[in-house]
Amino acid sequence: MKAEALKQQAARPENPGRSDGGPGTTGSTALAGVSRRRLLGTAGAAGAAGLALGAAGGAAAHAAAAEAAPTALSTVGSGVVAFHGEHQAGITTAMQSSGHLVAFDLSPGAGRKAAAALMRRWSALAAELMAGRPASREDTGVALDAGPSSLTVTFGFGRTFFGRTGLTARRPAGLDPLPPFSADRLDPRRSDGDLWVQIGADDGLVAFHALRAIQKAAGDTARVRWQMNGFNRAPGATARPMTTRNLMGQIDGTNNPKPSEPDFDRRVFVPAGTEHGWLTGGSYAVVRRIRMLLDDWERLSTAKQEGVIGRRKSDGAPLTGGGESTPLALDELGPDGKPVVAANAHARISAPEQNGGAAMLRRPFSYHDGIGPDGTPDAGLLFICWQADPLRGFVPVQRKLDRGDALSPFLRHEASGLFVVPGGARQGEYVGQRLLES
Amino acid sequence: MKAEALKQQAARPENPGRSDGGPGTTGSTALAGVSRRRLLGTAGAAGAAGLALGAAGGAAAHAAAAEAAPTALSTVGSGVVAFHGEHQAGITTAMQSSGHLVAFDLSPGAGRKAAAALMRRWSALAAELMAGRPASREDTGVALDAGPSSLTVTFGFGRTFFGRTGLTARRPAGLDPLPPFSADRLDPRRSDGDLWVQIGADDGLVAFHALRAIQKAAGDTARVRWQMNGFNRAPGATARPMTTRNLMGQIDGTNNPKPSEPDFDRRVFVPAGTEHGWLTGGSYAVVRRIRMLLDDWERLSTAKQEGVIGRRKSDGAPLTGGGESTPLALDELGPDGKPVVAANAHARISAPEQNGGAAMLRRPFSYHDGIGPDGTPDAGLLFICWQADPLRGFVPVQRKLDRGDALSPFLRHEASGLFVVPGGARQGEYVGQRLLES
Known part of the structure; x- marks a missing residue:
């Protein structure tokens, strides 16, 4: 049994309503690359039909969902988000139900070369995990049978990363420290960091599995500085298409820029031709524990x-x-x-x-x-x-x-x-390669 | 638009495989009692068809799933577990993706009467929340639009509850302290408690909403002793019907008694005719943070x-x-x-x-x-x-x-x-009433 590639827009066909006012999904979804094991029981007619329910991303998905709620769901596990692309995954991907944020500091003595090797390892690992494949022969097995579950792994660099790797000359002005705010009660031990990884998935075990694998792949090069766990509404838990709520009960994200708006890319992603060429297609993430x-x-x-x-x-x-x-x-x-x-x-x-x-x-x-x-x-x-x-x-x-x-x-x-989040890796490339090797 | 009652076995038609080797679902699932608001967009043909996919609980569900994986999913949010019944919900209910455990101690001066009033409040609240209705007019709104999401709320009493309420004579022998074990490194601040509540749902916001509501309804009668958060595989995240995995990557729960086995009830629930009549239909929960x-x-x-x-x-x-x-x-x-x-x-x-x-x-x-x-x-x-x-x-x-x-x-x-977990409340009754009022 050999998988045929199924390519389409909209990583979350099972609940396009979640992109209403939240991030739309511009990346492509593919079953290509899903291993034979993963496809057992998922690539039949039902699975394909489930995925085929998806409309195009952004506003189109919203409109389609508004007409046809509730959306029939395929198995949550079969959702796949592409690792390679112009931008990293996890930015315009529809919000997942489970998330981990983890920051690392480079170990003493680990410079540009070690950082490049780490990003190469992490990128290869993220590509495997996001396709639903094990991390290695000695994989922990925690995500076995779960499917990719729309896993995304997103990498960023903090201001201190550039000094530690001797790349201060390539540090963008956008990483200048945020100003202080009067509501700040910041714990420095849970703030900042040389490296930042955002993990999201629609299954808690898949997200945990990825976190463990990323942490272990850091080896002696970097150690955890802080780590936080988060969650969002489950796919399929919202009957009507609408923006999600926060723990205050408010609908939260109404005024988000929409991928269908003409200035969306310009607002979210660094365009070509700015101060540093390696930044093209990248973005900045501001992370606050509120x-x-x-x-x-x-x-x-x-x-x-x-x-x-x-x-x-x-x-x-x-x-x-x-x-x-x-x-x-x-x-x-x-x-x-x-x-x-x-x-x-x-x-x-x-x-x-x-x-x-x-x-x-x-x-x-x-x-x-x-x-x-x-x-x-x-x-x-x-x-x-x-x-x-x-x-x-x-x-x-x-x-x-x-x-x-x-x-x-x-x-x-x-x-x-x-954190500055470099553009997505092209096939054969790792995230941050244009910064670390050019 | 008026909801018609839809009654059937198997609370988790969307993934019957999860009851393989794990708890089967013997309680009934009903859309009866779901408010009009909740049904907007869920009670149409698609929602009903999704619910109707469920087979009978236990072994039958397993067999059906094994033949027809992957199961098409309806919206996760529309799953309803009945509050009233012979046994409390959350025991044979299929495992949910989000859970909270919370223990309370009665406040100084709160005796049997206050405990009875608390159990009456909590029972009424649990019945509303499990049906997908708000906790009150000033509900926090966190679970709005999410649907009941297979929420269960389960109540238990610790050994100390009986002394505090003057009911030592009705304390069952099953609550005698567990013996010490050599692997124990027990933190007393996170152990035991007069009252215990288990909350489970297939949506993180629905579970959090219920936890907050239960905590607030405790009022001055009881205060939180400890609280823990947990998770399981998302509904629909497992492609093949199988027992879930734990964080060691092991399939965990294979040898669980199955509801289809003739001695299932006798092993899990206290039969009529034992030392205390109020115990009939109840069960004991051993809770360990491992x-x-x-x-x-x-x-x-x-x-x-x-x-x-x-x-x-x-x-x-x-x-x-x-x-x-x-x-x-x-x-x-x-x-x-x-x-x-x-x-x-x-x-x-x-x-x-x-x-x-x-x-x-x-x-x-x-x-x-x-x-x-x-x-x-x-x-x-x-x-x-x-x-x-x-x-x-x-x-x-x-x-x-x-x-x-x-x-x-x-x-x-x-x-x-x-904790001893009383039998389920009948219509018009609250959990623990036969202990506290007879």
Whole structure:
């Protein structure tokens, strides 16, 4: 039995609604390269039919889903995201239900050569795992039988990586440290790092398996600096196509740039012709562990929460009416003569039209590390946003929020990282090769 | 639009393979009681067809799945498990992908009356949440739009509960403390507790939402003693019907009693006519946080790991041949004259025929709380097993394992709890009512 290549758009045919307002999927999905073992029981008519339900990515997927909810699901395990491509996977890929973030520091003495060898090893490993193949002959077996489960592995470099590898001259200005913000309560031991890896999958064991494999493949070259676990809604758990919710219960991600918009690529990915050629097709990830003070938040009535956000909790529509995607009527006044969407409402302050066009693609995981000694949940958002330039994305928006967002008293930024994420590897290439070898 | 009741066996039609060797589903699944909001987009032909794919629980489901993998999936969110019934949900329910365990201690001064009021509140809440309805008018909204997602909420009482409520005379002998074991490294702050709640769902936000709601409904009556998070394979992530794997990569749960076996009920549930009438239909849960020393384990070759277990890693078949469900040929000798399944192999020592018929229904979650300061994962198994009598289930098997299991050096029991889980509530009743009010 030999697998035939099945190529198509849309990595998440089973739930295109999740790309509504969230990241659309521009990468291609392929069953090509899935091993014979993986295909046993998945490549039959049912499997192919399931995958064939997918519409094209982005807005098209949204429109199709809006017409035909609920979407019939194929097996979650058979979803495959391509490793090779213009951009790395895990940026415009639809959000997965399980995620791990892990930062490494290079070991003393490990320089450019060792870093290049590590990126070569990691890239080869990521390509195998994302195709649903074992890491090695002595694979731990944790992901056996699960299928690729839309696994993505994404690699980034922190500011310190460039000094350690003697590449300071190639360090882009976009990695200049983020400014301090008044809500920051940053733990340096859980912030920054030479190397950053984002792992996402629609199965918890597949994601864990990849994390272990990546950690072991680091060998003596790099050691873990910090590691965090996150989650999102399960594929198929949302009946209607809509943007996902966060642990405050808010619909979160409505104003994300859409892959169908003409300036999407320009906002998210570094174009050719900027300061460093190796950066082309890359992006910047701002990572913040944002704790939600849920006990305080949940003491507010739903009406008060809606005032803080400026949107209805039920469906994410602006308080000035319409649906989730309706623009805010920022000038509309209520019977009391005050703006319906308050001056300090989160949605007003973070609205793209209020930020001179600054835009970032938010693609977070929720986190929950249990209940703390004070009885409150250690829970919130592993905020990850993607942009071509942090100074045109996260920084200006967060500066505005920092000055007057009504939501700020309910949030605490506990860790922070800024990483440059090189463009995707071409066939035969490893991630970061154009930086490390040219 | 009004929902018609859809009743059938098998709560997890989307992946009956997960009940192979694991817990079958004997409870009924119903869309009855799902609110109109929940049904928007789920009660159409596609949703009903998806649910109708389910076969009867246990062995029948296994057989059907073996013939027709992969199973087409409906939306994960529409799965409903009934709250009311002879037994509580979450015991024979197929394992869910997300779980929370939480133990509470009654507050000083809270006695039998306060405990009864709490169980009444919690039961009403669990019934609402499991049907996919909000917790209250001021619900946090975290689970909105997700559907019930096969949520279960299961309640148990620890030994100390009976003293605090003045009910020592009704404390069953099955709650006598577990004996110490040599592999125990128990943290008392994460062990035991007056009350225990197990939450499981096929969506991380639905499970988190239920945990928060249960915690808040405790009010001043009880406070959290400890809380743990776990996960299992996603529904639909396993292409072939088979028992799930643990974080060591082993197929785990092969020898579980099957609901189709004639002595299943007798082994798992307390029969009528024992020492306390209120116990009828109940069960005992032994809960152990078992850390896996994965770095040590993964240093073994696959062949050595298979020797430790006595089964093949690829498919769980005994080293003496056959398939996963083939009995071990315990007397078979290898070319070296030694037993093929070693005298200290885990599968031999834990085999039911080696334990005088002792049996327990294992229904665990994996856990992963990040990477510890020493660089090793804080990961393993939230072991939960169910039995009619711990002295005929967990205790004798663990005693034997404690004396000579080759797997023991790779495990560390870090927390332990033993809870009696009353029978299910009938309509109009709350869980534990027959203990607290009779």
